[in-house]
Amino acid sequence: MSSAHHHRFRAFTPRDLDGLLRRVSLTDDQRLALRAVSSVLPFRTNAYVVDELIDWSAVPEDPVFRLTFPQSGMLPAPDVRRMADLLAGDAPRGEIQRAAHEIRMRLNPHPSGQLDANVPVHEGRRLTGLQHKYPETVLVFPRQGQTCHAYCTYCFRWPQFVGEADLRIATDDIAATDAYLRAHPEVASILVTGGDPLVMSTAVLRRYVEPLLAIDTVRSIRIGTKSLAFWPYRFTTDRDADDLLRLFEEVVASGRHLALMAHFTHPQELRPPVVREAMRRVRDTGAVIRCQGPLVAGINDSAEAWAELWEETTTLGAVPYYQFVERDTGPQGYFGVPLTRGHAVFRDAYARVSGLARTVRGPVMSAMPGKVCVDGVAEVAGERVFVLHLIQARDPGLVDRPFFAAYDEGATWWTDLKPAFGASRFLPGLEPG
Numbered sequence: 193m194s195s196a197h198h199h200r201f202r203a204f205t206p207r208d209l210d211g212l213l214r215r216v217s218l219t220d221d222q223r224l225a226l227r228a229v230s231s232v233l234p235f236r237t238n239a240y241v242v243d244e245l246i247d248w249s250a251v252p253e254d255p256v257f258r259l260t261f262p263q264s265g266m267l268p269a270p271d272v273r274r275m276a277d278l279l280a281g282d283a284p285r286g287e288i289q290r291a292a293h294e295i296r297m298r299l300n301p302h303p304s305g306q307l308d309a310n311v312p313v314h315e316g317r318r319l320t321g322l323q324h325k326y327p328e329t330v331l332v333f334p335r336q337g338q339t340c341h342a343y344c345t346y347c348f349r350w351p352q353f354v355g356e357a358d359l360r361i362a363t364d365d366i367a368a369t370d371a372y373l374r375a376h377p378e379v380a381s382i383l384v385t386g387g388d389p390l391v392m393s394t395a396v397l398r399r400y401v402e403p404l405l406a407i408d409t410v411r412s413i414r415i416g417t418k419s420l421a422f423w424p425y426r427f428t429t430d431r432d433a434d435d436l437l438r439l440f441e442e443v444v445a446s447g448r449h450l451a452l453m454a455h456f457t458h459p460q461e462l463r464p465p466v467v468r469e470a471m472r473r474v475r476d477t478g479a480v481i482r483c484q485g486p487l488v489a490g491i492n493d494s495a496e497a498w499a500e501l502w503e504e505t506t507t508l509g510a511v512p513y514y515q516f517v518e519r520d521t522g523p524q525g526y527f528g529v530p531l532t533r534g535h536a537v538f539r540d541a542y543a544r545v546s547g548l549a550r551t552v553r554g555p556v557m558s559a560m561p562g563k564v565c566v567d568g569v570a571e572v573a574g575e576r577v578f579v580l581h582l583i584q585a586r587d588p589g590l591v592d593r594p595f596f597a598a599y600d601e602g603a604t605w606w607t608d609l610k611p612a613f614g615a616s617r618f619l620p621g622l623e624p625g
Contacts, residue, residue, distance in 0.1 A: 202239040226263070229264060258491050330382055334392060335362040337389040344455075379410070382413050384401065417454060420456070462504050483512050498537065516556050535555055556583060561625075576599040598611065
């Protein structure tokens, strides 16, 4: 099945950052500022991203560079200066880590109740590597999959990657996961997520997936991954690429729906031929590729980028799924796009694509109550309002019921919104954030 030639994965971490940045004409101070950001927020990329996806002649505007390399605006200027001074002065490692921790704690490391409201309890024990936000869906965070082939600068799961154990969501207790799912037959869909589960070997991934096939109530399995964009060789020439595809075939043969929830951010990620080959091989197993990603300032905040992304993924046999709103964590102030502009980008892109690509929903905020979709801006009873609905909700009774928020040109997230018409709540059971 695979070619004999193996592409060797080579990761780059913060210690490589200065050398990589010497490819472009930055001053010493500019490089130091980017190193300062990388000492607070995670940085990891790889040779494929650096050599195949980034157009270095277009840096710093190149979208994949902005997607994977730190930008000085990702942190408040005083914090960048503080970290730069510590690095320039060769401060002790402990002092640098304490300063970084202090800054991280101001960046809302776990939005929307991740560490409390979503953690399930089984027989009196909190299962901290699982999330059960919606009745029919459970998220599993395999301990060995809590890294990625490369990190996105805007990632809302950045706390997983900064080396602070208290901020990490992970499990390797497969027996507890199994027991919880058997005790909750309402759970029909499992999302194996991270990090990126496909950084794991197929043998390790199998240890998490195979037991799910013995639970009759599990109807679908999803694998959240950025590997099609950042390391497509995972499906073509990695040593266990064929084993991975056989595992996919086994899941499909069991009668379940297998979805690869592929994270694509910009059409540039689809251009190398190996990506198309990887997508073809995944689809040949019977798995479905569903594509999602957030709208982020300076990377893909144009209708042209999204229309091309949705049409191209559709042409390649994948299904456009969600366009997300940048979450209220980490560098949201730098990457966030106001909801009113975000919806205009979505609408303009949606209007340009064929009906086949209009499977996409957005812009969607994955917020405390659930997945809040911005349907548009309208005038109702003489008041300008956002029209919204919940695609998914903690309370299923709230799903697909339209509601209104007072128009706010600067609103970027759910918690910025207030009920329209002077009401105290959006709907019965749906309070302001």
